[in-house]
Amino acid sequence: MEVRSDGDAYQCLMDWIGVHKDLIRTTSFVATINYSGRVMDINPYGDTVSVNNQEDTEEDLTVAAKDFDNYWDERIHRDKTRPFAYTPQEGLNYFWYKNRHLITFNRTSNYVSGEKTETVLLTCLGRDPSILKALLLEAQKSYIDQAGQEILIYRNGGRFWREFEAKATRIARPLSTVVLDEAQKQNLITDIRDYLHPLTKKWYQGRGIPYRRSYLLSGPPGTGKTSLCLAIAGEFKLPVYVTSLQDPSVTEMKLSNMFAELPPRSLMLLEDIDAAGLSTKARGGPPGTNPNGPPNNENPFGETSGPRGLSLSALLNAIDGIISVEGRILIMTTNHVEQLDPALIRPGRIDHIVHFQLITTDMAEQMFRSFYDTQEIEMSKSQPIKDYVKRKLSSYDYPSSEQELERLAVSFAAKVPPGEFSPAQLQGYLLTHKYRPDKAIRNVNAWVKFERDEKAKKEQEKLRLEQQQKEQIQQQNQQNQEQEGSHDPSSPQASGETVLPSVEDKKPTDQTTTPRRSTRSRSKSVKAKSVRAKSVRAKSRKRA
Numbered sequence: 001m002e003v004r005s006d007g008d009a010y011q012c013l014m015d016w017i018g019v020h021k022d023l024i025r026t027t028s029f030v031a032t033i034n035y036s037g038r039v040m041d042i043n044p045y046g047d048t049v050s051v052n053n054q055e056d057t058e059e060d061l062t063v064a065a066k067d068f069d070n071y072w073d074e075r076i077h078r079d080k081t082r083p084f085a086y087t088p089q090e091g092l093n094y095f096w097y098k099n100r101h102l103i104t105f106n107r108t109s110n111y112v113s114g115e116k117t118e119t120v121l122l123t124c125l126g127r128d129p130s131i132l133k134a135l136l137l138e139a140q141k142s143y144i145d146q147a148g149q150e151i152l153i154y155r156n157g158g159r160f161w162r163e164f165e166a167k168a169t170r171i172a173r174p175l176s177t178v179v180l181d182e183a184q185k186q187n188l189i190t191d192i193r194d195y196l197h198p199l200t201k202k203w204y205q206g207r208g209i210p211y212r213r214s215y216l217l218s219g220p221p222g223t224g225k226t227s228l229c230l231a232i233a234g235e236f237k238l239p240v241y242v243t244s245l246q247d248p249s250v251t252e253m254k255l256s257n258m259f260a261e262l263p264p265r266s267l268m269l270l271e272d273i274d275a276a277g278l279s280t281k282a283r284g285g286p287p288g289t290n291p292n293g294p295p296n297n298e299n300p301f302g303e304t305s306g307p308r309g310l311s312l313s314a315l316l317n318a319i320d321g322i323i324s325v326e327g328r329i330l331i332m333t334t335n336h337v338e339q340l341d342p343a344l345i346r347p348g349r350i351d352h353i354v355h356f357q358l359i360t361t362d363m364a365e366q367m368f369r370s371f372y373d374t375q376e377i378e379m380s381k382s383q384p385i386k387d388y389v390k391r392k393l394s395s396y397d398y399p400s401s402e403q404e405l406e407r408l409a410v411s412f413a414a415k416v417p418p419g420e421f422s423p424a425q426l427q428g429y430l431l432t433h434k435y436r437p438d439k440a441i442r443n444v445n446a447w448v449k450f451e452r453d454e455k456a457k458k459e460q461e462k463l464r465l466e467q468q469q470k471e472q473i474q475q476q477n478q479q480n481q482e483q484e485g486s487h488d489p490s491s492p493q494a495s496g497e498t499v500l501p502s503v504e505d506k507k508p509t510d511q512t513t514t515p516r517r518s519t520r521s522r523s524k525s526v527k528a529k530s531v532r533a534k535s536v537r538a539k540s541r542k543r544a
Contacts, residue, residue, distance in 0.1 A: 001122045002121050004118075005119070011143070012140045056075075088105060091106070092105070101131050102124065104124070150172070151171075151172055151230060151240055153239070153242060172235075173227065173234050175189065176370065177231070177370055178224055179359075179423040184354060188354055193236075212327075214330040215329070215331045215350070216345060217356060218333075220335060222423060223356035224356060224423050226271065226333065232267065232331075238329070239263075242271070245270065245276035246272075246275060260323045260324065264326070267331060268331070269332075270332045271333050272334065273344070274334040274336045312341055312344065316349070358418075358421060360418045361414070361418050368412045369409045371434060412441045416444060416448070429447050
């Protein structure tokens with residue numbers, strides 16, 4: 001059985017191989033430091049296994065509740081001694097599976113289009129492939145168990161989708177922690193749940209409608225667009241596939257292949273779609289220019305392409321083209337929906353638009369309640385941790401009931417001006433008072449004034465820089481004009497000639513020129529008189 005590195009089976013198999021003690025005891029293996037801590041740590045000559053060395057256990061939290069300094073010393077020591085991950089080196093290896101099946105493991109690598117790919121060939125004695133299939137199923141189950149409640153995040157790497165290492169996995173975020181209008185949030189979740197229902201797929205197929213769903217999250221930075229994506233993935237346990245259209249490696253063909261390779265029941269995330277500067281027609285520039293970026297190669301069809309020549313038509317074909325896979329969820333985020341081309345967000349291509357906004361009074365109340373409830377006590381199974389949290393909360397003026405928490409939330413939200421700050425800004429403020437709700441309420445007015453002053457300073461500095469840049473441009477243009485005049489060979493200054501007066505000034509004011517003109521006119525009249533005299537004499541001779 002051949003397992004290639006362009007699929008999930010390879011990652012599952014290599015993780016399983018890394019914890020198989022009989023295989024690890026081979027004398028030919030590759031040791032790498034596991035910075036993520038997610039892959040199991042195996043002593044190649046022993047049987048010790050530790051899972052996720054970088055995560056705090058319940059015992060760690062208990063120690064921290066009693067003595068933080070002791071916990072921190074142990075934590076730093078574990079961080080410095082990161083676990084090793086062991087895999088067989090290239091070549092032929094073998095191991096016993098379940099102590100009775102001899103499995104050969106042949107690991108090879110080659111380069112395709114300059115990119116390294118690996119292949120593992122598994123073989124066993126006999127003609128029954130069920131043994132190898134059982135091994136892969138066990139590897140897959142082990143991989144899923146290691147992930148637990150984490151969201152698996154994939155990225156585009158090389159020619160294929162590659163899974164992020166464990167440092168990019170995310171714990172499923174509860175939907176309740178996403179600050180968004182509750183009705184809008186519930187409408188979105190209901191729409192996604194209805195789309196994922198198996199009867200919905202039958203309904204789409206029976207009416208000849210492509211079974212796809214796309215969403216656009218629009219709003220200012222820091223309003224929670226990406227957080228909502230992770231919360232949706234956690235709610236429905238969907239893997240997340242992330243790509244950036246600004247990535248130099250993303251070509252039109254690669255983008256099309258990535259969409260075609262998406263598995264069903266997956267979430268595709270395209271962040272900051274407006275930053276790619278894609279448009280069917282150039283706005284404010286010649287054909288082939290990117291309105292939000294540097295100029296690109298000219299396109300004879302007048303279509304604007306983003307950096308590296310990624311065009312809007314390629315993105316549209318990838319989203320709902322003939323080879324686009326069905327059953328997936330596409331979420332795009334943007335900070336400036338007005339900059340997107342209408343062809344990208346038309347109905348049928350984008351099914352639902354969620355508009356994020358700056359903090360409102362209701363959102364401020366929701367965030368305050370989320371910060372200062374007592375969920376840490378119920379979440380912990382350790383009594384020392386519960387006692388520590390209760391002791392810490394009792395030392396402050398912490399709300400003792402839901403009614404008091406509600407009253408404090410209303411008081412806090414009344415002091416936050418609506419439509420002025422993002423949820424990220426307000427969250428940053430509350431983090432400085434995470435155990436002091438009374439202090440958060442007392443100092444919120446000073447924080448609002450400080451943020452306003454900082455914003456005014458930034459705007460003034462921006463205007464000053466813009467004016468300075470404008471003056472520099474004018475000065476540079478003036479210098480360029482002067483230089484062009486001095487280097488123009490047709491100009492009098494460049495040829496060294498004296499500048500003559502204008503047409504209006506060409507009057508006979510110089511006395512030296514007048515006599516010359518009078519002498520010429522007198523000589524002409526004398527010649528005319530002599531000619532007339534000759535003709536008179538000639539006529540008189542004829543009469544005689």
